[in-house]
Amino acid sequence: xxxxxxxxxxxxxxxxxxxxxxxxxxxxxxxxxxxxxxxxxxxxxxxxxxxxxxxxxxxxxxxxxxxxxxxxxxxxxxxxxxxxxxxxxxxxxxxxxxxxxxxxxxxxxxxxxxxxxxxxxxxxxxxxxxxxxxxxxxxxxxxxxxxxxxxxxxx
Amino acid sequence: xxxxxxxxxxxxxxxxxxxxxxxxxxxxxxxxxxxxxxxxxxxxxxxxxxxxxxxxxxxxxxxxxxxxxxxxxxxxxxxxxxxxxxxxxxxxxxxxxxxxxxxxxxxxxxxxxxxxxxxxxxxxxxxxxxxxxxxxxxxxxxxxxxxxxxxxxxxxxxxxxxxxxxxxxxxxxxxxxxxxxxxxxxxxxxxxxxxxxxxxxxxxxxxxxxxxxxxxxxxxxxxxxxxxxxxxxxxxxxxxxxxxxxxxxxxxxxxxxxxxxxxxxxxxxxxxxxxxxxxxxxxxxxxxxxxxxxxxxxxxxxxxxxxxxxxxxxxxxxxxxxxxxxxxxxxxxxxxxxxxxxxxxxxxxxxxxxxxxxxxxxxxxxxxxxxxxxxxxxxxxxxxxxxxxxxxxxxxxxxxxxxxxxxxxxxxxxxxxxxxxxxxxxxxxxxxxxxxxxxxxxxxxxxxxxxxxxxxxxxxxxxxxxxxxxxxxxxxxxxxxxxxxxxxxxxxxxxxxxxxxxxxxxxxxxxxxxxxxxxxxxxxxxxxxxxxxxxxxxxxxxxxxxxxxxxxxxxxxxxxxxxxxxxxxxxxxxxxxxxxxxxxxxxxxxxxxxxxxxxxxxxxxxxxxxxxxxxxxxxxxxxxxxxxxxxxxxxxxxxxxxxxxxxxxxxxxxxxxxxxxxxxxxxxxxxxxxxxxxxxxxxxxxxxxxxxxxxxxxxxxxxxxxxxxxx
Ligand code: FES
Ligand code: FES
Numbered sequence: 001x002x003x004x005x006x007x008x009x010x011x012x013x014x015x016x017x018x019x020x021x022x023x024x025x026x027x028x029x030x031x032x033x034x035x036x037x038x039x040x041x042x043x044x045x046x047x048x049x050x051x052x053x054x055x056x057x058x059x060x061x062x063x064x065x066x067x068x069x070x071x072x073x074x075x076x077x078x079x080x081x082x083x084x085x086x087x088x089x090x091x092x093x094x095x096x097x098x099x100x101x102x103x104x105x106x107x108x109x110x111x112x113x114x115x116x117x118x119x120x121x122x123x124x125x126x127x128x129x130x131x132x133x134x135x136x137x138x139x140x141x142x143x144x145x146x147x148x149x150x151x152x153x154x155x
Numbered sequence: 156x157x158x159x160x161x162x163x164x165x166x167x168x169x170x171x172x173x174x175x176x177x178x179x180x181x182x183x184x185x186x187x188x189x190x191x192x193x194x195x196x197x198x199x200x201x202x203x204x205x206x207x208x209x210x211x212x213x214x215x216x217x218x219x220x221x222x223x224x225x226x227x228x229x230x231x232x233x234x235x236x237x238x239x240x241x242x243x244x245x246x247x248x249x250x251x252x253x254x255x256x257x258x259x260x261x262x263x264x265x266x267x268x269x270x271x272x273x274x275x276x277x278x279x280x281x282x283x284x285x286x287x288x289x290x291x292x293x294x295x296x297x298x299x300x301x302x303x304x305x306x307x308x309x310x311x312x313x314x315x316x317x318x319x320x321x322x323x324x325x326x327x328x329x330x331x332x333x334x335x336x337x338x339x340x341x342x343x344x345x346x347x348x349x350x351x352x353x354x355x356x357x358x359x360x361x362x363x364x365x366x367x368x369x370x371x372x373x374x375x376x377x378x379x380x381x382x383x384x385x386x387x388x389x390x391x392x393x394x395x396x397x398x399x400x401x402x403x404x405x406x407x408x409x410x411x412x413x414x415x416x417x418x419x420x421x422x423x424x425x426x427x428x429x430x431x432x433x434x435x436x437x438x439x440x441x442x443x444x445x446x447x448x449x450x451x452x453x454x455x456x457x458x459x460x461x462x463x464x465x466x467x468x469x470x471x472x473x474x475x476x477x478x479x480x481x482x483x484x485x486x487x488x489x490x491x492x493x494x495x496x497x498x499x500x501x502x503x504x505x506x507x508x509x510x511x512x513x514x515x516x517x518x519x520x521x522x523x524x525x526x527x528x529x530x531x532x533x534x535x536x537x538x539x540x541x542x543x544x545x546x547x548x549x550x551x552x553x554x555x556x557x558x559x560x561x562x563x564x565x566x567x568x569x570x571x572x573x574x575x576x577x578x579x580x581x582x583x584x585x586x587x588x589x590x591x592x593x594x595x596x597x598x599x600x601x602x603x604x605x606x607x608x609x610x611x612x613x614x615x616x617x618x619x620x621x622x623x624x625x626x627x628x629x630x631x632x633x634x635x636x637x638x639x640x641x642x643x644x645x646x647x648x649x650x651x652x653x654x655x656x657x658x659x660x661x662x663x664x665x666x667x668x669x670x671x672x673x674x675x676x677x678x679x680x681x682x683x684x685x686x687x688x689x690x691x692x693x694x695x696x697x698x699x700x701x702x703x704x705x706x707x708x709x710x711x712x713x714x715x716x717x718x719x720x721x722x723x724x725x726x727x728x729x730x731x732x733x734x735x736x737x738x739x740x741x742x743x744x745x746x747x748x749x750x751x752x753x754x755x756x757x758x759x760x761x762x763x764x765x766x767x768x769x770x771x772x773x774x775x776x777x778x779x780x781x782x783x784x785x786x787x788x789x790x791x792x793x794x795x796x797x798x799x800x801x802x803x804x805x806x807x808x809x810x811x812x813x814x815x816x817x818x819x820x821x822x823x824x825x826x827x828x829x830x831x832x833x834x835x836x837x838x839x840x841x842x843x844x845x846x847x848x849x850x851x852x853x854x855x856x857x858x859x860x861x862x863x864x865x866x
Pocket of ligand 1: 035036037038039040041042043044045046047056057058059
């Protein structure tokens with residue numbers, strides 16, 4: 001048994017310790033908001049937060065997440081940063097097919113949690129590992145800046 | 156087309172009261188085409204639902220893959236219904252011939268046909284519902300319907316009395332379906348032509364949107380397959396003992412497509428698949444090699460083939476003659492969501508959950524696989540994590556159906572990214588050989604093209620090469636080129652390297668516009684003329700081409716100075732009923748690395764349904780086209796696909812993303828397609844800018860930095 005803290009809840013799972021966190025979330029726990037895109041840390045679709053830092057859950061063994069705080073897209077609305085990011089995403093109508101967007105939002109929320117006013121270079125550094133085949137990058141950039149602005153002004 | 160139709164004679168509309176006292180409108184759409192025979196089941200149901208709570212639900216039979224159709228279709232209905240847009244919801248329809256795409260004659264999403272095909276029928280559905288709501292209100296008020304108008308979900312009498320659509324829904328359901336409806340003139344549009352918010356956004360920012368991979372059924376097994384590594388290869392033997400020893404692995408099954416490991420969850424299935432020990436017979440393609448494919452296509456283009464168009468005499472003497480050979484590679488779609496399907500074969504029906512672009516054909520094909528009638532195939536269309544043509548193919552649904560049938564379980568077949576990349580269904584590789592002639596004044600007088608590629612029409616399984624031997628998709632964008640060349644010849648030579656090819660965003664235009672728009676640029680350079688002026692000079696009879704070209708040039712500041720090292724290229728294309736021009740601003744580093752700084756596009760797609768979605772689709776297609784131009788290629792060695800994942804099939808990232816501006820030409824023409832037309836001009840615009848920057852012509856995609864290096 002591995003004890004996990006997922007979105008504030010304590011859960012025990014029976015998966016073998018080397019199972020990637022992604023599949024524990026999606027298959028064992030039925031939380032399908034976190035997406036599978038490449039399986040080898042090349043696309044960012046599976047991004048979740050581990051103690052607040054963005055990680056690729058497809059390449060993180062569940063054993064490495066034990067005892068740490070796992071946060072997924074399903075809990076973004078519960079945090080002020082996540083909420084601001086989602087609101088900005090809606091305002092800019094960012095998603096197209098939407099498949100990459102859980103990862104994009106998790107990446108953006110992790111960035112904004114530690115960088116209140118990200119520059120374009122900060123955004124490039126934080127987000128260039130998260131691919132979007134629909135090409136929503138300019139809207140993602142605009143939404144991140146908007147979310148940062150709204151968090152600073154508290155609106 | 157007439158704005159009036161006769162519902163009673165054609166029987167398009169049916170109405171019935173909803174259990175909750177609402178109005179339900181169903182209609183079948185007129186369909187006709189060469190594809191019509193794919194499905195032959197009758198059931199007349201596309202629905203607009205108005206609840207007594209004022210909730211209006213539009214049920215959409217088209218697949219949402221990012222192109223915005225789940226917003227565009229409701230907008231069409233809502234406009235003529237005079238609905239309150241904030242009360243509109245959209246629901247995905249289950250597969251049913253009632254939702255046939257009028258352009259295809261089957262239920263399918265692709266070819267940028269959704270708005271073009273549904274522009275009229277969906278508005279008529281809204282208008283008919285509106286007329287019935289007005290009739291119901293007039294009856295209630297004992298008034299003349301002519302004294303009633305509608306606005307934002309209300310029927311309003313001239314006296315000022317009002318009733319909401321919800322209040323009228325039950326009574327409206329009892330009204331006769333109007334024999335004819337009058338559609339609004341575009342000037343009266345309140346919803347169409349405006350940037351309504353996408354209806355699918357909220358679910359796509361909180362993880363609740365359900366894609367094919369998100370389907371979870373009780374007792375479901377996950378399948379991952381081993382497929383022959385060489386196209387056409389066969390299984391010789393398999394040792395599955397190690398796979399079966401893995402915890403969670405339940406069954407190992409052989410089907411014609413390969414060997415599948417069925418397990419509880421993806422991870423066990425994938426580990427099981429990787430543990431299979433298989434001997435393959437590589438078969439006839441064991442030596443398949445990309446260089447040999449290139450050679451085969453180049454020889455075909457040199458030899459020439461079936462005549463696609465022939466005007467004047469391209470052999471007549473000219474003052475200056477130039478020739479060039481262009482090449483484009485096979486490409487994978489690399490949708491963000493890998494291919495997958497979930498199928499449950501039950502005793503007398505099957506259920507399919509998939510992000511598919513082809514519900515109609517799926518009913519027929521999967522019914523045959525499972526041994527049930529097409530009407531017994533329930534297709535639940537999930538959100539598509541990218542489509543781009545790839546999800547029109549039946550490989551993933553067919554194999555999932557077989558696996559469910561044999562195992563007796565609901566099965567979710569998942570392609571790993573590597574499986575997805577190597578599963579063929581590629582954009583065809585192609586070679587084009589051009590010759591152009593200029594007169595003494597630098598005017599283009601002759602143009603000939605010889606194109607060699609495999610036949611996509613034949614590969615599709617539902618089309619045949621026409622009697623003239625010219626594959627329409629292999630020559631599209633070149634055979635119908637808009638330029639005023641008095642002497643013009645287009646030939647097509649078919650060669651088949653043995654790789655399953657498929658539709659890829661913008662299909663033949665994706666490579667052909669790169670070819671021709673680069674070569675026309677070469678002609679301009681040979682004539683010593685500005686590439687934009689040169690094109691305009693050949694487009695005298697093409698006002699819509701001129702319109703987009705002039706707008707893009709103006710907005711991009713064509714001819715005005717740029718920062719040091721930055722150069723412009725331009726290209727124009729027509730595809731899927733829309734016209735697009737793009738200007739790319741590019742710099743090339745000393746190391747040959749190409750950087751695209753900005754792309755300014757213009758589009759004439761006729762009347763726009765949603766200008767914001769139009770702009771986003773052009774931008775999206777630019778990004779997709781740039782990924783292909785800069786990086787995209789699928790190559791073969793020893794019969795095996797050399798690419799496997801995003802490290803060796805790179806796609807554009809946010810730090811490489813150019814600024815994009817899209818300008819829309821105001822137009823009253825009927826709507827054109829929008830999911831694809833933004834793609835074709837981007838590769839040639841970039842390649843032409845590279846020529847402006849370096850004097851070097853890119854004649855083979857993807858662009859190679861080594862060849863652009865400055866000594
Ligand atoms: S699925 Fe984890 S990075 Fe792609
Ligand atoms: S929105 Fe489709 S991959 Fe990003």
